Amino acid sequence: MLEARHVGSAELRIGDRVCHLPILEGNGGERVLDIRRLRADCGMTTLDYGYANTASCKSDITYLNGEEGVLLYRGYPIEELAEKSRFVEVAYLLVHGSLPTRKEHDRFSDLLNRHSLLHEDMTHFFYRYPEHAHPMAILSAMVVSLSTFYPELSGNDVDEELDITTTRLLSKMRTIAAFSYKKTAGEPFVYPRHDLSYCANFLNMMFSSPVSPYEIKPELVKALNVLLILHADHEQNCSTSAVRLVGSARVNLYAAVSSGICALWGPLHGGANQMVIEMLEGIARDGGDVKKCIERAKDRRDPFRLYGFGHRVYKTYDPRARIIKNTCHEVLQVLNKKDPLLDIARELEARALEDDFFIERRLYPNVDFYSGIIYRAMGFPTEMFTVFFALGRLPGWIAHWKESLEDPEFRIQRPRQVYTGPNLRHYVPLDKRS
Ligand code: ACO
Secondary structure (H helix, E strand, O other): OOOOEEEEEEEEEEOOEEEEEEEEEOOOOOEEEOOOOHHHHHOOOOOOHHHOOOOOOOOOOEEEEOOOOEEEEOOEEHHHHHHHOOHHHHHHHHHHOOOOOHHHHHHHHHHHHHOOOOOHHHHHHHHHOOOOOOHHHHHHHHHHHHHHHOOOOOOOOHHHHHHHHHHHHHHHHHHHHHHHHHHHHOOOOOOOOOOOOHHHHHHHHHHOEOOEOOOOOHHHHHHHHHHHHHHOOOOOOHHHHHHHHHHOOOOOHHHHHHHHHHHHHOOOOOOHHHHHHHHHHHHHHOOOOHHHHHHHHHOOOOOOOOOOEOOOOOOOOOHHHHHHHHHHHHHHHHOOOOOHHHHHHHHHHHHHHOOHHHHHOOOOEOOHHHHHHHHHHHOOOHHHHHHHHHHHHHHHHHHHHHHHHHOOOOOOOOOOOOOOOOOOOOOOOHHHOO
C-alpha cells in the first residue's frame, strides 16, 4: 500500500485546549484531516451523517474524482478498460493489483472454469423459495450458504487459499445468479461450460434451454463485458462499505459479500436500476408525461426521486453513464430493437439537465440511468438487473475485503454516536405504570 503524504497540520482550538491535526494528501491530491487523536487529545468526536466528509480507510484500488468525472481502477481509466479489456482481466486487476501476464490470465481463467459448478446439494435450495422470491434475496442467501459447503481459510498457505476462495466466489456467484433466474422463470438449470468465456457462459446459463439452444452473439458478450467492467468497483460506496464493515468483524468472505449484496439491493444504491425502468414504464403508461415526473422529483413533500440521477460523489456527468448510453445504442442496433423507454429516458435526461433544480444541485445521470434499457433489450427480467450489478461489483468487494485484512492500520469498524435519548430513569413494574 502506498502511504498518504503528511503535508502539514491544522490547529483546532476548543476552549483552552489546542489540538494539532495532521493533514494528509492522497495520490489524487485530495486532502484529509486526520482526526484519529481528536477524542484522546481534545475530548471530542465528530458528527457526519452519511459519512459525507469521512474517509473510512486508505485504499489503493480505485481513484474517483467526482468534480471532473474521473474514474481509475488501479490507475487505469475506466474508458480504456471498457474499450479494450474484458471483465475477467479487470477482476484480476482489482483483486491482485496489476493486469495479469498471459500465464496468470490462463491460470485465473482455468480456476474460474474449475470452480464454476455448485455443489449439487445447493441446487436443491433454489426450489424451496416461494415463486416470486426476489433474486437478490436468493443471491445473498446462497452466497452466505457457500460458507457451509466450502471451507474457510485454514491458514496453511493463505495466499493460495485466498486465491482459490476468491476465484471460487467469482465463478460460483455467476452460476447462482443464472440459477436464481431459471428458478423464477420455472425453467431447468443450465450448467456452466468449460468451453465458454465468463460472459458467454453467463448468457448461455441464462437463456439457453433444453429445447432451444441460445445463439451467443459476440456483440452481446462484448456489451456484457463492458457493463460488468463499469460496475466492477467504485471505492467506498454503500455496499463496499458494508463489505468492509462486516468484514472488519473478521467474518468469512462469503458472509461479508452477502452483506454487500443486501446493501446493493436498496433503491438508493444498486436497486436504482430496477427503479429506473419501473419509473420509465410508469411514465409510458401515463402517456409519456415526462414533465410530471420531473415536477414530482422536485417536490420536497414527495419522497419520490428521479431514479438513476444524482450521486454522492459525482457532481458532473458520471463517466460510466456516458459509456453505458453509447453501449445502449449499439446493443439496440445489434438486436434490431427499438425501445420506447429509451426515448422517454433521453427526454427525461434532457429536461432534467436544463432544469434549475437539477442544475443547482448538480444532479446528472448515474450508472443506473441507462443500464436497465440494455438489460431489457438483452432479455433480462427487471428483477435481475441488480443481480447483474452485484455480479459486476463482486471483484471490487473482494478487493476491498482483502485490502482491509492486509491493512496494517486495520481496526474493527465501530462508529460513535451522539446520544439524544432519555437520561437515567428506573424500572417501574408493569402494574405501577400509568
Ligand atoms: N431526484 C430528485 N432530487 C434529488 C435526487 C434525485 N435523484 N438526488 C438528489 N436530490 C436532491 C436532494 O433531495 C437534495 O435536495 P435538497 O438540497 O433540496 O435537500 C439534494 O439533491 C442533495 O441530495 P442528497 O440526498 O443530500 O444527496 P446524497 O449524496 O445524500 O444522495 C443519492 C445520493 C442517494 C444517489 C441520491 O442522489 C438519490 O437518491 N438518487 C436517486 C437514486 C439513485 O439513482 N441511486 C443510485 C446511485 S448510483 C449507485 O449507487 C450505484
